[in-house]
Amino acid sequence: MELNCSSPKTIPVVSTFTGKGSDSSSTRKPISLWPGMYHSPVTNALWEARSKIFERLLDPPKDAPPQSELLTKSPSQSRTTIFYNFSSDYILREQYRDPWNEVRMGMLLEDLDALAGTISVKHCSDDDSTTRPLLLVTAAVDKIVLKKPISVDIDLKMVGSVIWVGRSSIEIQLDVIQSPKEESDVSHSVALAANFIFVARDSKTGKAAAVNRLSPETEREKFLFEEAEARSKLRKKKSG
Known part of the structure; x- marks a missing residue:
């Protein structure tokens, strides 16, 4: 399966270090490539994307009111x-x-969380620069399933969207996709699947805040919504 990055909702990731050592013939990695010595390239790319997409929403007036009307958005x-x-x-x-x-799992988990955060911001945005934005916090990682090793020599794609919302909580599903050229079965290309849960808080009061509604459109989206709804009910039942 070909990984196409031409979509406007696709963010290409580039290395965060340039200079000596970038030559593939080098026998020793520069210090900047050692673990812990740099920020994740995905985190950098996502923050840059957020600043472009939400530039006019990042500096609301000090007395900005909360969002007055909830919107209905689709997973797409x-x-x-x-x-x-x-x-x-x-x-x-x-x-x-x-x-x-193989891919360093610690960095991949960091990237998953960063992407989930960007997706939650997209869903909760009301595109109104006069209202104050919500605070969105990772509440839980519902599950992470590694289905196969992830090679560092083959192009990789991470895809995610909101699949369910409650009153103030959001569930996001993320798939890490990697497929060799000879692999034609799309179902075998998902290397890792993860579900993140975010909660929304009013940025001024710190109290739980309502989030935009979700309207699943395709049969797949409706199925994922129903599954997430069942998980939410089970969590509430377990918590008493």
């Missing part, structure tokens, strides 16, 4: 893709490579 409106061009970006490969020539 929040769907966002991250594209890792591992096959041609040597530095990016080295930033994500672990000792077993």
